[in-house]
Amino acid sequence: MYVLTADQRGSRTGRDLVPDILADGSPSGLLRPFERTAGDEVQAVFDSPAGLALVAIDLASSGDWSVGIGIGDIETPLPPSTRAGRGAAFIDARTAVEDAKRNRWHLCIVGESSWCASAQTAARLLLDVLTDRTDAGHEAVSLVAQGLTQSAAATRLGISPQAMSLRLQHARWDIEPSARALFTDLLTVANIGVDA
Structure with a gap:
């Protein structure tokens, strides 16, 4: 629990x-x-x-x-x-x-x-990604997360597709979903109580 x-x-x-x-x-x-x-x-x-x-x-x-x-x-x-x-x-x-x-x-x-420490590490790495983002990075990630293509998001923001790609790259948007999944998985293992 x-x-x-x-x-x-x-x-x-x-x-x-x-x-x-x-x-x-x-x-x-x-x-x-x-x-x-x-x-x-x-x-x-x-x-x-x-x-x-x-x-x-x-x-x-x-x-x-x-x-x-x-x-x-x-x-x-x-x-x-x-x-x-x-x-x-x-x-x-x-x-x-x-x-x-x-x-x-x-x-x-x-x-x-002992898996609690691993879950904590995954959470902290994810927090480093999220809190290091600029406002522009958060905005770009939010638009793509809503289902817009990078090109459509760039148009909405009034920037070039290349600039959009750079914003997303600097925001490390591509690692966020798998980092969230890792954190969730490690919470599951920690709750089961399986120790290495």
Whole structure:
């Protein structure tokens, strides 16, 4: 099982972003929804890694959140309220979010499986790709991700196809899908508990 705890960064000087997360719908694999646990912190429980991976990377790459993922057992039956949950995954998520506050990626993964370290490394490499992108790179990747051809995206941006190709290359857009898949796969293995 997966528990994600996220703590808003710089909440004393910015607006409260917790309501945005609470209103953001239900990502796939969400077993218990995000709830405010204390102040500017939220927590959710996932039973599958795909939605978790997407949410964790989006939160950490925004620069607004420190993200901790705990992987392990939880006490069942799981109560209706997320914050009433108990078990190793909840404890590990708390440890992870505290560690995440002290590193440049603002994301940590903690659990019993040695595969947690591999999942964390994959997430951090993906975060390096995403946070290193320029605004122009994000815009170019977004258009191609929406299904536009590179030529059509270039036309929309008012740039040449060659310039579009360079933007995408510098944004490292071609590695992002496989990096996301790797992160999701490693979360799966870490949850199964198979150790090398």
